[in-house]
Amino acid sequence: MKNFAYLFKHLLALTLIISLNTFANQNTAITETSQTAAFELIVLGDSGGIEDGNLSAFLLRSLNSRNYVALDAGTLVNGINQSVQHNAFADLPIVKNESWSTAGTILREHVKGYLISHAHLDHINGMIVASPEDTNKNIYALASVNNMIGETYFNGKAWANFTDRGIPPTLNKYHVVDLPIAEPVSITDTQLKVTAFSLSHPVESTAFVIENGSDMFVYFGDTGPDIVEKQGKLDAIWTYLAGQAKHKQLRGIVIEASFENERPHNLLFGHLTPKLLLQELHNFASKIGGETPLQNLKVVISHIKYTLAENTNPRLTIKRQLDEANDLGLQIIIPEQGQKWVF
Ligand SMILES: [Zn+2]
Ligand SMILES: [Zn+2]
Numbered sequence: 001m002k003n004f005a006y007l008f009k010h011l012l013a014l015t016l017i018i019s020l021n022t023f024a025n026q027n028t029a030i031t032e033t034s035q036t037a038a039f040e041l042i043v044l045g046d047s048g049g050i051e052d053g054n055l056s057a058f059l060l061r062s063l064n065s066r067n068y069v070a071l072d073a074g075t076l077v078n079g080i081n082q083s084v085q086h087n088a089f090a091d092l093p094i095v096k097n098e099s100w101s102t103a104g105t106i107l108r109e110h111v112k113g114y115l116i117s118h119a120h121l122d123h124i125n126g127m128i129v130a131s132p133e134d135t136n137k138n139i140y141a142l143a144s145v146n147n148m149i150g151e152t153y154f155n156g157k158a159w160a161n162f163t164d165r166g167i168p169p170t171l172n173k174y175h176v177v178d179l180p181i182a183e184p185v186s187i188t189d190t191q192l193k194v195t196a197f198s199l200s201h202p203v204e205s206t207a208f209v210i211e212n213g214s215d216m217f218v219y220f221g222d223t224g225p226d227i228v229e230k231q232g233k234l235d236a237i238w239t240y241l242a243g244q245a246k247h248k249q250l251r252g253i254v255i256e257a258s259f260e261n262e263r264p265h266n267l268l269f270g271h272l273t274p275k276l277l278l279q280e281l282h283n284f285a286s287k288i289g290g291e292t293p294l295q296n297l298k299v300v301i302s303h304i305k306y307t308l309a310e311n312t313n314p315r316l317t318i319k320r321q322l323d324e325a326n327d328l329g330l331q332i333i334i335p336e337q338g339q340k341w342v343f
Contacts (some may be wrong), residue, residue, distance in 0.1 A: 025200060037063055037342035038215035038251055041300070043335040044070075044079025044087050048222070048258050048271075048303030052077045054337050055122040056303055058219070058254060061256040062191045062212040063342070066093050067112045069194075071254065075293065076126025079337060080106050084340035092249050110133040112189040114174075114284040116141040117221020118205040121146035128153050136173055138188055139163065142196055143178040150176070181320065183238065184211065197237045200229035201270035207237050216241075219341060220255040222303060224270040225280055234280050242287035250341035252298035258305050260317050262278045271303070274296045274321035278328070285328055292311070295329035298343055 004171075005149060006115065007153045025271050055074025061067060070076070076166050083089060097105045107130065114127055116139060127134075139146065150166035164172040167241040179185055179196040185195050192210050199205040205221040212258035218241065226234045258271035272280070301322065304315050315334060333341065 029068075038212055038249075039063065039210075039217050039253075039343045040091070041217075041252075041341045041343065042068070042079075042083050042229070043337055043339045043341070044073075044083060044126070045075035045263050046203035046302070046304070046335050046337045047306040048256065049305055051306045052310065054306070055125060057123075057126055059083075060192075060210060060217060060219070061092075064212070066110060067190045067192050068110055069110055069190055069192060069210075070114045070127070072117050072123040072221065073114055073127035074122045074125050076109065076130045077103060079126065082338040083340070084338075088297060088338055108133070110157070111137070113138040113140060113187050115187075115194060115208050115210075116145055116149065116206075117199070117208070117219070119202050119203060120147050120203065120222065123221065124149065124153065129157070131173065134162075134173065138175045138177050140177045140179055140185070140187065140194060140196075142181070142204060142206050144200065145206065146176050146178055147204060161177075171211075179206075197240070198233055199223040200226075200231045200233050205270070209237075209241070209244070211248070216244060216248050216250045218250070218253040218255075220253065220302075222256055222258070222270060223272065224254065224268055225272055225276040226283075227276070227279065228265050228268060229270070235283060238280070238284040238287050242284065245288060250297065252300060252341075253300050254300040256303035257301050257318050258303050258320065260314060261321050264284075274318055274325055277322070278325040281328055281330070292329050296331055297328075298331045298333060298341075300333045300335050300341070304334070 018120045040061050040063055042059040045055045047054050048056055053075055056072045057074045057079050058071040059068040060071055084102050117123055154161040154163050162171045162173040164170055165174050165176050184193045189284055191212050195209040197207045199207055199221055201222045205223055207220045212215045226232055240301045254270050257274050258278050259273050261273045261275045263273055304318050319334050
């Protein structure tokens with residue numbers, strides 16, 4: 001009987017602790033509202049140059065749908081092949097098309113569109129070279145990005161014009177959609193909506209806020225920090241997201257940290273370092289308010305620059321610098337090609 005009373009007392013204490021923790025999470029962390037995952041992210045390419053076959057590209061889908069949208073497409077077919085080998089598509093109900101390989105079926109039937117952040121080659125190379133065996137899709141980007149893609153690549157010289165606009169002859173495989181700024185647009189054949197924001201970079205770049213019902217995921221293309229770029233573009237996005245986070249759940253973000261902290265500001269060329277990224281996220285946190293507003297937010301780090309230099313490992317250094325600076329309680333993820341993450 002004494003043992004039973006002891007057990008009962010401890011069970012009561014444990015229940016109280018769990019309740020208090022739940023209460024604390026509801027009040028301090030914007031990412032803890034629901035435990036059921038809403039999005040799946042496949043890492044087709046994890047780096048920002050210079051290794052062909054592993055350039056910036058991700059696939060995102062709502063877990064209620066079997067259709068993805070590509071977030072940039074620096075590496076496409078190799079990324080899908082690597083992800084197939086790593087079983088990243090294990091939870092995707094694939095209806096294999098007998099005429100096509102597994103990668104072919106995924107690209108042709110399960111990827112329904114491209115969100116292209118900007119026209120730099122390391123974000124678009126995979127889409128261009130795969131276009132001859134791709135299926136009809138929409139390319140979603142800001143008008144300046146779509147125009148640059150048409151003038152530079154789909155121009156009948158660098159590559160045949162697989163789109164439905166620009167220099168003739170147009171092959172009309174890709175329908176080009178100009179995204180307005182800060183206005184949601186539905187992504188055809190998915191359950192997703194996208195809202196685009198302009199980012200500062202040597203050419204115009206883009207952040208995509210992707211929504212599925214009341215869940216949000218944000219993908220940032222290459223971007224410099226406001227403190228260097230002096231255009232306030234990230235500040236505008238943080239303000240928007242802080243407003244949205246009051247009634248929607250921010251599941252995670254992909255954002256870059258291209259260079260190590262030691263890189264001088266005049267050599268950033270529109271990119272972030274760990275220190276500058278944390279400064280930006282502190283600005284975001286201050287707009288939400290509260291004690292630990294970004295606690296447990298999943299932050300996927302993209303675009304770490306690969307290097308051929310000997311005796312240096314930017315991924316390790318950048319991971320260490322991010323961990324050391326992480327006083328916001330972020331869950332920092334350094335993704336690797338072929339991985340699947342859920343949010
Ligand atoms: Zn890039
Ligand atoms: Zn770029």
